Amino acid sequence: MTSEPTRSRQHPDTPSREAIHAEFETARATFHAALRSLGEAGWRRKSANPAWTNAEVLAHAAGYLTLLPRFVSGARKGKGFPRPPLLASRWLSIWLARWAARNTTPRSLARTYEAGHATALILLAGIRDDEWHNGATFPSGYQTVESFFRIHARHVAEHAAQLRVSSPDSAGNR
Numbered sequence: 001m002t003s004e005p006t007r008s009r010q011h012p013d014t015p016s017r018e019a020i021h022a023e024f025e026t027a028r029a030t031f032h033a034a035l036r037s038l039g040e041a042g043w044r045r046k047s048a049n050p051a052w053t054n055a056e057v058l059a060h061a062a063g064y065l066t067l068l069p070r071f072v073s074g075a076r077k078g079k080g081f082p083r084p085p086l087l088a089s090r091w092l093s094i095w096l097a098r099w100a101a102r103n104t105t106p107r108s109l110a111r112t113y114e115a116g117h118a119t120a121l122i123l124l125a126g127i128r129d130d131e132w133h134n135g136a137t138f139p140s141g142y143q144t145v146e147s148f149f150r151i152h153a154r155h156v157a158e159h160a161a162q163l164r165v166s167s168p169d170s171a172g173n174r
Contacts, residue, residue, distance in 0.1 A: 013133065015132055015149075015150075017124060017125070017127070020124060020146075020149050020150065021124060023149075023150065024117065024121065024124070024149075024152060024153065026153055027152050027153040027155075027156040027157070028113070030153075030157055031061060031113055031160065032110065032113075034058060034156075034159075035110055035113075036106075038054050038106065038163060038165060039106075040106065042054055042163070042165050043055050045164055047162045048161075048163070048164055049159075051094045051097075052094070052098070052162075054163050055104055056097040056098055056101040057159045057162050057163060058101075058109055058159065058160075058163075059100035059101035059104055059109060060093070060096070060097040060100065060101075060159060061155060061156050061159040062100075062109055062112050063097070063100050064116075064152060065113065065117060065119065065120055065152070068116070068119075068120050068123065068148060068149075069119065069120075069123055071143065071148045072123060072127075072145055072149070074136055075134055075135045075136055075138075075143055075144055075148055076131050076134050076145055077134070077136075078134060078135070078136050079136055080135075080136030080138040081138060081139070082137075083137070083138070083139045089139060120149075127145060131145050132144065132145050132146045133145070133146065135147070
């Protein structure tokens with residue numbers, strides 16, 4: 001009689017929870033440094049992303065943390081959701097970022113980010129070893145529980161690089 005391996009044993013392909021936690025801490029530091037770099041003067045300035053202001057870029061980056069529990073829940077169950085048409089997807093992303101940033105201040109967005117960060121770390125701690133590779137098709141394509149956690153640090157770094165912290169005259173048009 002062959003016994004099945006117990007769920008408590010880590011599979012060789014199981015990601016390091018500590019490494020993902022470290023990625024989240026790096027993303028957090030990057031986000032807050034980007035936020036501080038703007039100050040009040042740069043908050044509503046146009047970013048290097050032609051569709052968004054600096055505030056909208058950071059609201060979009062922080063917004064991922066509010067969606068993460070829903071994405072992970074779907075991936076855990078193998079239930080994604082359909083991809084909207086490309087133009088609708090882009091329009092929706094822009095609109096949601098504008099809506100999220102409309103009444104924000106650097107201080108309020110910092111609080112929003114911290115709440116999402118804390119929730120993400122609780123979610124991370126609750127992932128079982130046998131769930132990391134569960135996945136489904138989402139608007140961004142096929143994603144696993146692991147990939148949803150790993151996206152965050154790259155996402156924050158990408159959008160932090162889009163900020164325009166210099167004056168509009170010295171930044172030029174990119």
